[in-house]
Amino acid sequence: MCFACSPRNPIGLHLQFSLEDGVCRTTFTAGEVHQGWNGCMHGGLIATLLDEVMAQWLWLQGIAGMTAEMTTRFSRPVPVxxxxxxxARQTGGRGRLFELAAEIALPDGQVPVHARAKFLKV
Ligand SMILES: CCCCCCCC(=O)SCCNC(=O)CCNC(=O)[C@H](O)C(C)(C)COP(=O)(O)OP(=O)(O)OC[C@H]1O[C@@H](n2cnc3c(N)ncnc32)[C@H](O)[C@@H]1OP(=O)(O)O
Structure with missing residues (x-):
């Protein structure tokens, strides 16, 4: 019962994903329960969104991959x-290794956080 995507997880984020033209996409609106600081989304949950959209880039193409490494750049707070x-999109890789990049965009187009990760097919 995935915390990020299972519709049955009572405390989950219930994310839904699509994949089109090599880009995996989801939307999420954080609430007060997702705050780390007043009005700002918790950084760990931000990383969860980014990790999951990259994992789903693989999953929606029939590839089960686990996060082996991830770097997150928090440039600005993410408002609730x-x-x-x-x-998310692919940036490289070879064999079992997939290199991916992900970002969060605000309605005005600003990108407060982006991440890079390496996934290994399992
Ligand atoms: C199935 C769908 C799940 C979706 C989950 C959503 C995303 C997640 O949150 S996953 C949870 C967080 N991640 C984890 O728990 C992963 C924990 N780590 C592991 O289980 C293992 O280390 C795992 C599976 C990533 C890799 O282990 P394993 O399959 O034994 O591979 P391993 O033998 O270590 O490495 C294989 C190759 O990749 C390389 N490699 C491994 N990690 C890295 C890395 N970070 N960077 C570059 N290369 C790497 C190794 O050097 C090796 O190269 P070579 O074949 O040339 O010697």
Whole structure:
């Protein structure tokens, strides 16, 4: 019962994903329960969104991959109460190793956080 994507997880984020033209996409609006600081989304949950959209880039293509390494750049706080667009794309890789990048965009197009990760097919 995945915390990020299972519709049955009572405390989960219930994310839904699509994959089109090599870009995996989801949307999420953080609430007060997702705060780390007043009005700002918790950094660990931000990383969860980014990790999951990259994992789903693989999963929606029939590839089960686990996160082996991830770097997250928090440039600006992510506000709660606004719709976030979360996207991922492939940047490289070979064999079982997939290199991916992901970002969160605000409605005005600003990108407060982005991440890079390496996934290994399992
Ligand atoms: C199935 C769908 C799940 C979706 C989950 C959503 C995303 C997640 O949150 S996953 C949870 C967090 N991640 C984890 O718990 C992963 C924990 N780590 C592991 O289980 C293992 O280390 C795992 C599976 C990543 C790799 O282990 P294993 O399959 O034994 O591979 P391993 O033999 O260590 O490495 C294989 C090759 O990749 C290379 N490699 C491993 N890690 C890295 C890395 N970070 N960077 C570059 N290369 C790497 C190794 O050097 C090796 O190269 P070579 O074949 O040339 O010698």
């Amino acid at each position: 109460g606004v719709p976030l667009e979360v996207t």
